[in-house]
Amino acid sequence: MRSLTLSLTLTLTAFGIPAADLPTADAVLDRYVEVTGGKAAYEGLKTEMTSGVMEMKAQGIKGKMNGFRNAQNFSYNVVEIDGVGKIEEGFHEGIAWEKSAMGGPRVKTGEEKAFYMREAILARDARWRDVYTKVELMGEDTVDGVACYKLLLTPKEGSRTETQFFEKVTGYRKRIAMVMSTPMGDLPVESTLSDYKEFGGFKIPSKVSTKMAGQELSVTISSMEFNKEIPASRFVPPADVKAIAAKVKAASAK
Amino acid sequence: MRLLRRLWLASSLLPLTLSAQPDRETIDSFEKVWQTVQNRYWQPAHLDRLSNGQSWQQIHESYRAKVERAADNAEARRLMSEMLGLLGQSHFAIISGQLEDDLAPSSFGDGTTGIEPVLVGSAVLVMRVEPQSGAAQVLVKPGWEIMRIGETDVRALAQRLLEKDPSVKQRNLLLRWGVLGRLSGPSGTTVRVEFADGAGQKVIKQVPLKDPPGTRVRFGFMPPMPLAFRVMRPRPDIQYVRFNIFLDPPGLMGKFEDAVKTCTGGKSCHGFIIDLRGNPGGLAILASSMAGFFIDQADTKLGTLYQREVTMKLVVNPRLDTFAGPLAILVDGASVSTSEIMAGGLQDLKRARIFGSRTAGAALPSNVERLPNGDLFQYAVANYISEGGQTLEGRGVIPDQEVGVSRAALLAGQDPVLEAAINWIRAQPHP
Known part of the structure; x- marks a missing residue:
């Protein structure tokens, strides 16, 4: 911790920013939890259901999306796009999976699996101490003209770090940048979050604009519901995904 | 395309x-x-x-x-x-946005004759006549030369194109499109076509225009297009599929999977043929997705897309049941884009043998966006390099076995490219 403080001091000095004026990374993350709902509210979460619209405006591609999470940290997300069909993905009992008409059923492994495991964690913002092994304040920056604190987060699962930006004034998260592992290779991804709205007592960014591989994709959340019952079957992967998972497991056991 | x-x-x-x-x-x-x-x-x-x-x-x-x-x-x-x-x-x-609106409902989509043209030398011939089409109804035969469509002198059209720009790489493709465009129009009407039959005699037909087979699909700003999928057995133990575009993943991939499933799981199937002749492409990811039905090796790719800042691999996702037998892909000068990525990729992986003639060499992945004035702008976003290190743009896929189409063969009701693929499959050991 001492060496971390030392390196942080050096970094901040290099930026010409007095270290004493800056909060710690822990404080920035804890503040985010407080301004978006409070630790107690997050701890009371048992399920989460999200609905919205996904759009690639420049290409005229649009679809509706729904997401589900439960306290066992299982997840299921589905997007239905005109002309593309259904794209499903989920995490259930150690299996991170995806199925679409375009690509067929697939089981995710390695860094890609680690990312989806993290994404599946219910109330993961409040549980950041369980999710990340190291959080570092890198200094200040501006995102779309808004002054932000810049944090580097190292996850417990996987090795890909995330750079996150939090607004100095509001405490809201403004941007997430990382390199995502995909079957096509490693792709830099940058998501900008805006239009925080209240859903069920939580302040949620209702607009997420993501840039990846030269494409821009936006998600607009229309509703979020919490602690509604979600049938366990919702999270169970399709039979062909399970069969592939068994095949992958058997192959890796050899 | x-x-x-x-x-x-x-x-x-x-x-x-x-x-x-x-x-x-x-x-x-x-x-x-x-x-x-x-x-x-x-x-x-x-x-x-x-x-x-x-x-x-x-x-x-x-x-x-x-x-x-x-x-x-x-x-x-x-x-x-x-x-x-x-x-x-x-x-x-x-x-043109205006043009798009004008063309979409009538000139292409509504009615077609069912004639599949092919350029042989400087002559445009009927290569295939779709069953139940207007051309089939009025007894148009493969091998006939298309001399005139309405007021258009087809031979002169071909000649003009050859003279206009002898360096144009995709001459065959453009000519084919020009002919198909003139053989389209509102459904329920007819188009006057003058042919030269096998004996060189002039034959004039009023060919009915009918809705093309298949379902109308669209993707993003691209105009609606008919998706036609045909599956047949040219021999009892050889499966054959042909589709006209790589779009509508739910519809296309479902049918493709069904076609492959009749060949997997111990079912009698010696070989599989995918006919990409005349296929203008579509979603590139569908090429690697289809390849997953024939490759059971993980971490295999058809090729790589090079964008300015990122490199993306066209990775094959092996399916649960794959077909391990001989795979033949048929191509021609009108096989474009995703068709070339699929044929070129599987050729490089030595998983498929390619038959026919060199493809168009127009294999760049692209986006289509709407401009402020309402026009559409298509622009390539990446270069594509096949797994064997080949740039397909401008070069195309060179078949393993070049098979030309002759007028005599077409008149005799033969498809030399398909026959060559069948003969090759027959010579391969059973899977």
């Missing part, structure tokens, strides 16, 4: 309505087109020296001035197309 076809047809077929000088939106559209290429072209060094010797930066002012002085939006559009032509690449096109 269909958009390119429309662009070409637009310039050759349709007198565009004259209007006043280009409006503000068209000038803004010019800027968007120029800027998009400046920002997104995958190989910036290429922009330093275009086919006219100037750089992309240098031509900005001159083309902007030309567009501002253009007599009307149509001329401005032509100038933008000319500017894009300096890149010397496929998949860069401007399509």
